Amino acid sequence: MRRLLAPLLLGASALAACGPTPIDPARQIGPNPFLPEPHQYLLPPMHVSKALGWKDGAKPTVAAGLQIAPLATGLMNPRSVYVLPDGDVLVAESGGPDEPINRPKQFVMNVLEKKSHTPEDPGQRITLLRDVDGDGKPEVRSVLVDHLNSPFGMAFVDGSLYVADTDAVLRFPFAPGQTRITAPAVKLADLPGGPIDHHWTKSLTASPDGAKLYAGVGSNSNILENGLEAEKNRAAILEIDRTTGASHIYASGLRNPNGLTFEPTTGALWTVVNERDELGPDLVPDYMTSVRPGGFYGWPYSYWGQHVDPRVRPQRPDMVAKAIKPDYGLSSHVAPLGMAFYTGGNLPPAYRGGAFVGEHGSWNRGKFNGYKVVFIPFAGGRPNGMAQDVVTGFIKGGGAQGRPVGLAVDAHGGLLIADDVGGTVWRVTAAH
Amino acid sequence: MPDDEPRYDNPRSTARIAGHPLHPMLVPFPIVCFVGTLVTDIAYARTANMQWANFSSWLLTAGLVMTVFAVIAGLIDFLGDPRIRRLRPAWIHVVGNVLAVVLAIINAFVHTRDGWTAVVPTGLTLSALVVLILLVTGWNGWDLVYRHRVGIRPGDAP
Numbered sequence: 001m002r003r004l005l006a007p008l009l010l011g012a013s014a015l016a017a018c019g020p021t022p023i024d025p026a027r028q029i030g031p032n033p034f035l036p037e038p039h040q041y042l043l044p045p046m047h048v049s050k051a052l053g054w055k056d057g058a059k060p061t062v063a064a065g066l067q068i069a070p071l072a073t074g075l076m077n078p079r080s081v082y083v084l085p086d087g088d089v090l091v092a093e094s095g096g097p098d099e100p101i102n103r104p105k106q107f108v109m110n111v112l113e114k115k116s117h118t119p120e121d122p123g124q125r126i127t128l129l130r131d132v133d134g135d136g137k138p139e140v141r142s143v144l145v146d147h148l149n150s151p152f153g154m155a156f157v158d159g160s161l162y163v164a165d166t167d168a169v170l171r172f173p174f175a176p177g178q179t180r181i182t183a184p185a186v187k188l189a190d191l192p193g194g195p196i197d198h199h200w201t202k203s204l205t206a207s208p209d210g211a212k213l214y215a216g217v218g219s220n221s222n223i224l225e226n227g228l229e230a231e232k233n234r235a236a237i238l239e240i241d242r243t244t245g246a247s248h249i250y251a252s253g254l255r256n257p258n259g260l261t262f263e264p265t266t267g268a269l270w271t272v273v274n275e276r277d278e279l280g281p282d283l284v285p286d287y288m289t290s291v292r293p294g295g296f297y298g299w300p301y302s303y304w305g306q307h308v309d310p311r312v313r314p315q316r317p318d319m320v321a322k323a324i325k326p327d328y329g330l331s332s333h334v335a336p337l338g339m340a341f342y343t344g345g346n347l348p349p350a351y352r353g354g355a356f357v358g359e360h361g362s363w364n365r366g367k368f369n370g371y372k373v374v375f376i377p378f379a380g381g382r383p384n385g386m387a388q389d390v391v392t393g394f395i396k397g398g399g400a401q402g403r404p405v406g407l408a409v410d411a412h413g414g415l416l417i418a419d420d421v422g423g424t425v426w427r428v429t430a431a432h
Numbered sequence: 433m434p435d436d437e438p439r440y441d442n443p444r445s446t447a448r449i450a451g452h453p454l455h456p457m458l459v460p461f462p463i464v465c466f467v468g469t470l471v472t473d474i475a476y477a478r479t480a481n482m483q484w485a486n487f488s489s490w491l492l493t494a495g496l497v498m499t500v501f502a503v504i505a506g507l508i509d510f511l512g513d514p515r516i517r518r519l520r521p522a523w524i525h526v527v528g529n530v531l532a533v534v535l536a537i538i539n540a541f542v543h544t545r546d547g548w549t550a551v552v553p554t555g556l557t558l559s560a561l562v563v564l565i566l567l568v569t570g571w572n573g574w575d576l577v578y579r580h581r582v583g584i585r586p587g588d589a590p
Binding site for chain 2 (some may be wrong): 224279309311
């Protein structure tokens, strides 16, 4: 099938080659990204990375003063990491459902999707890693809970472990120290799931006081091509009452919000967002933003404030007018899926208080963008300065040895990176 | 072959089964699909209901798949008998339909876009152009048969 598709796509891309010349992604990093004119193609620029995996002990490259080593390998599509109060590390090994084929294009997209993912089935489970002495070699590795439905977000509050499956927030009774959960889950709240479930990862975090949970719910389409009805409670962050399970939209217009986390000094909720595709190699910049309660951030009607998307009907000038400009551009198609504020003590002091962002990497642009972990310095609870590459070297030729997704800071101050294609959780620490 | 009756020896269809030319059996599929595409495009432009745009996408794809077979049969006929190639309407038929197929292929790619601009204005315009061309080429396709007797069985008096 792929052999048939390749010449077809090549021929079409020759047809469609005329388009804007790509710009330096650095021009789109920061609070005021450069925004070129939108451009629509017969065939949009595409470069899908082939999943390679790490061979012969290969590993990512880190910035000066840091070192990296695998905390665990051989995982089944690890997508997110979470650190429990006692230091145990939870890894969600997960994959999304196949999208139904609503039109011929989806058939091609499913084929491309397969190329960029590992052929093994995702685990659909949570694995626990225990590294008491902090040497980066866990003494315990145990499947904590399995047979989950595309789990992603995790949060531990007050004797309960909350897991965001793709269609619900589940509550498991959990005592720190446990390595296996046998008690059945109680469903706390529904989340928008199938049958389409285009953006399936449901990020989860608890408010600092533990009273509320926040779930990131991505849109059910690129730009409304599955109809407005499919977008109910999507492209939003839902606030869920932890005792009653009642939920409501906390903020909206966020196409695919992930990495929900509270900034430690201000207590503000932050997220990274995957913006829309197929308007050109440098539109629309993905971003990181603080989230205002009740705030609307544009999707689908507009992007980066008031830039109207021509593909949406009916248009909504009233919603466009309300759209909040995000705080910080990360450049286009980098696909940020993880975010963590550095609160640890192990890494060099320059990293304290800033944010790490895991960029899963692009497909909708000729030249790869993302495929790395970056660091954005913060001052006074706001981004302050240019993003710096911290972990790179995921790309090798036309393929990806690994792709970073979720991030977390462990009990010893190491930065943990879930690498789905590499089947690995990486741990970054200060170099000796 | 009754060559002794040259008056009734019509231009022959080479691609045929049991004396029935294949090309006229196959062309209704793409014609109906491409006319259908125009109809569902108009329905989408009036309602912005994505399901209509999805129908257009499927109709275009199905039309193009059936086009492959219709073109093969048509080309075999065109190349199979020099008397067909000497007919002016046959050339209009070939050139017009090649143009229609090229436009339909471009249209299929336009229809892979997401949302409104998958149809309005480029997709809808291309769908209408394809149908207009098919009206012309369909008309002279019938000319080839009813006037120039292409594929009419030799020996059958008019």
